[in-house]
Amino acid sequence: MISLHFFHTNDLHSHFDHWGSLVSYLNLERHRLREEGEPYLTLDLGDHMDRVNPMTEGLLGKGNVKLLNDANYDAVTIGNNEGITFTKDTLNTVYNDRTFDVVLANLFEETGERPDWCRPYVIKNMAGVKVGLIGLTAAFSKFYGQLGWDIRDPFSVLKPLLEKLRTETDVVVLLSHVGLPFDERIAEELDGIDVIIGAHTHHVLEQGMIVGSTLIAQAGKFGRFAGHIVLEYDEKKHQVTYKGADLVTLRETPDQTTEDEVRRLTAEGRANMQQEVARLDHALPVSWFEDTELTLIMADALKKWCRADIGLVNAGVILGGLEAGPVTKFDVHHICPHPINPCKVQVTGREIVQMIQLGLRKEFQTYALKGFGFRGKVLGKLVFSNLTYGTRSNGDLQEPYGVRIGGIPIQMNDRYSIGTIDVFTFGTFLPPIVRADQRYFLPETLRDLLAWRLNKLA
Numbered sequence: 001m002i003s004l005h006f007f008h009t010n011d012l013h014s015h016f017d018h019w020g021s022l023v024s025y026l027n028l029e030r031h032r033l034r035e036e037g038e039p040y041l042t043l044d045l046g047d048h049m050d051r052v053n054p055m056t057e058g059l060l061g062k063g064n065v066k067l068l069n070d071a072n073y074d075a076v077t078i079g080n081n082e083g084i085t086f087t088k089d090t091l092n093t094v095y096n097d098r099t100f101d102v103v104l105a106n107l108f109e110e111t112g113e114r115p116d117w118c119r120p121y122v123i124k125n126m127a128g129v130k131v132g133l134i135g136l137t138a139a140f141s142k143f144y145g146q147l148g149w150d151i152r153d154p155f156s157v158l159k160p161l162l163e164k165l166r167t168e169t170d171v172v173v174l175l176s177h178v179g180l181p182f183d184e185r186i187a188e189e190l191d192g193i194d195v196i197i198g199a200h201t202h203h204v205l206e207q208g209m210i211v212g213s214t215l216i217a218q219a220g221k222f223g224r225f226a227g228h229i230v231l232e233y234d235e236k237k238h239q240v241t242y243k244g245a246d247l248v249t250l251r252e253t254p255d256q257t258t259e260d261e262v263r264r265l266t267a268e269g270r271a272n273m274q275q276e277v278a279r280l281d282h283a284l285p286v287s288w289f290e291d292t293e294l295t296l297i298m299a300d301a302l303k304k305w306c307r308a309d310i311g312l313v314n315a316g317v318i319l320g321g322l323e324a325g326p327v328t329k330f331d332v333h334h335i336c337p338h339p340i341n342p343c344k345v346q347v348t349g350r351e352i353v354q355m356i357q358l359g360l361r362k363e364f365q366t367y368a369l370k371g372f373g374f375r376g377k378v379l380g381k382l383v384f385s386n387l388t389y390g391t392r393s394n395g396d397l398q399e400p401y402g403v404r405i406g407g408i409p410i411q412m413n414d415r416y417s418i419g420t421i422d423v424f425t426f427g428t429f430l431p432p433i434v435r436a437d438q439r440y441f442l443p444e445t446l447r448d449l450l451a452w453r454l455n456k457l458a
Contacts, residue, residue: 001241003038004126004171005029006229010045010199011221013081014053014064016262018223020254023071025226027255030072039126042072045199045218046079046137046177049086049094051445052337052375054330055262058269061086061094068100070261075101075122077135079177079199083107083151084143085339087443092117103135103175106157108150121161123169129233132169134161137177138200143341146442154178159190166192171231171240173197180218187211194240195229208245215243226250273330278454285321286335288380289365294318298336298446299385301453306344306419306441309405310352310387313421314359316369316380317446327454336447340373343422344439350412351432353403356382356389358430360398372423379429421446 007026012019026042033040048064049056055063061082068076082091095102095117105120114120121134136154144151158174165172171194176183179201187196188211198205198218204225208217219227225247232242284294295315303311320335347355358364359382367379389403403410410416422440424433 002127002129002233002235004129004131004231004233005033005038005040006173006195006197006227006231007040007042008045008197008217008219008227008229009043009048009223010177010197010219010227011047011079011202012044012223013047013050013221014056015050015222016053016055016067018250019067019262020256020259021250021252022223022226023255023258024252025248025250026071028252029228037127039129041074041124041126041131041133043133043175043197044068044073044076045175045197046077047081047199048076048079050081051085051339053266053269054273054333055266055269057333057337058272058330059265060090062097063265063269065095065098066265067258067261069098070258073100074124075103075133075135075175077103077175077177078107078118078137080138080140080143081339083137083149084140084147084442085445088148101133103133104137105134105161106136106139106152106154107144108152110148110150112150120157121165123165128235129171130169131171131173132165133173133175134158134165135175138179142438142440143442146440154182155186158186162190162192170238171195171233176200180216183216183218184211187214187216194231195243197227197229204247205245206247208243210243215245217245219247224250270330273333274328276326276328277332277451278327278457280322280324280327280454283321283324286315286318288315288378290315290381291383294321295383296385297453297457298450299383301449302342302419302421303385304419304453305342305444305449306417306439308344308417308419310416310418311385311420312355312418312424313383313446314379314381315383316376316378317374317421319376329451332447332451332454336450338373338375338446340446341422342441342444342446342449343420343425344441345418345420345425345433345436346415347418347432347436348412349403349410349414349416352387352410352416352418353400353412355430355432356400356403360391360400364429367429369423369427369429372426374423
C-alpha cells in the first residue's frame with residue numbers, strides 16, 4: 001500500500017496575503033513526506049493571476065509564474081483570468097520561464113494545433129504509481145474567439161483523453177477550472193476518474209465530496225486554504241482503496257523569503273506602470289451615486305470606442321478620483337482595476353427606459369456585486385453618454401421622464417446601440433442587455449478606454 005499526496009490551490013486571484021503562509025505550510029508538509037518516503041504533487045487550478053493586482057498588471061503575469069516556480073509547483077491549469085484577460089501574445093509568452101507543467105486540453109490555435117506552452121495531459125510517476133493529470137478550463141467561446149483562440153467544449157475533449165489515459169495510468173486526476181456543476185456531471189457520467197480537483201466557482205469543500213466513485217475537491221478562493229488530498233493505492237490489487245480530502249486554514253508563520261519576493265515583484269510591477277497617460281488641469285472626484293465628470297468620461301469613452309448611439313456604465317466601476325497634474329498608467333489602474341471589456345448591444349427605446357428605471361432603484365445602486373470581473377464595492381448609479389432624462393417621485397421610487405438621445409425624444413419602438421460593459425451581459429442586473437445581440441471588444445479593458453479618453457481630453 002502506498003499513500004499519494006496532492007496539495008492544491010485555486011482561484012488565488014493575485015491575493016498574496018496568505019502566500020507566505022502557504023509556502024511555509026507546503027515546505028513543512030513536503031519535507032515531512034520526503035522524510036517518510038511518501039510521494040506528493042503540488043497543483044494550482046487556475047485564476048492564480050488577476051490583473052487587479054499591480055504585480056500581475058505591471059509584469060503581465062510573469063511575477064505570478066515566478067512565485068509558482070519558487071513554491072515548487074508541479075503542474076497548473078489555467079482559468080479564465082489567465083485565458084481571456086491577457087492578449088494572445090501575452091498568454092503565449094507568460095509561461096516561458098516556468099519550471100512546472102501547464103496542463104490544458106481544450107485550448108487550441110485557430111489552426112487546430114495546441115499551443116506549445118501547454119499539454120493536454122501529463123503522466124507523473126509517484127513512487128512507481130503512474131498518475132495521469134488532465135487539465136480543462138471554462139469555455140468562454142465569444143471571448144477566446146475574439147482573442148484568436150479556439151476554445152472547445154471541455155466535456156467533449158475529455159472523453160477520448162480519459163479513455164486513452166485509463167489504459168496508460170494507474171490513477172487519473174482531472175484538473176478542472178470549469179466549476180462544481182460541471183465536475184459533478186463528469187463524476188456522474190464518466191467512469192475512470194479517481195479525483196477531480198476543481199476551481200472557478202470558489203466552493204469551499206472542507207472534506208471534499210464523493211460523487212459516484214469520484215472524489216471532488218475545491219479550496220475556495222484567495223488562498224485562504226490549502227487543499228490536501230490523500231489516496232491509498234494498493235500496488236498488488238492495482239487499485240485505489242481510499243480517497244480523502246481536507247482543507248487547511250493557513251496559520252503558519254509566513255516564509256520571509258517569499259514575503260520579500262512578493263514585495264519586490266509588486267514594486268517592480270508598479271514601476272512598470274509609471275508612464276504618463278494624461279495631464280489634468282483640474283481634479284476629477286468621483287461619486288458612486290451621482291453623475292460626475294469622471295464617470296461621464298468613462299461612459300463617453302464606451303460610446304465612442306463602440307461607435308454606439310449611447311454610452312452606459314455603472315458609477316461603481318470607478319473606485320476613486322484623480323488629482324490635478326500627471327496621470328500614470330498606475331493611477332488609472334488603481335481607480336479602474338477590473339478585467340472588464342467593452343461591449344456593444346442593440347436594444348429598443350422601451351428597453352432603455354426600463355434600464356433607467358432599474359438603475360434609479362436604491363437596491364440596484366447599493367448592490368455589492370461579486371464576480372463577473374467586477375472588483376469594486378457596489379454597482380452605483382447608471383451613467384449615460386448622449387442620453388438625458390429628468391426624474392420625479394412615485395411613492396418611494398424615482399421614475400424617469402423626458403428621455404432624450406442626442407437631444408431628440410426617445411422613440412419606444414426604435415432600436416438604439418449602446419456601448420457598455422460586458423458585466424451587464426452576464427448576470428440579471430439589466431435583462432434587456434442580457435437578451436440583446438452582443439459584440440465584445442477585446443483585448444481592451446475599461447481602463448484602456450479611460451486612459452485613451454483622458455489623453456484626448458488633456
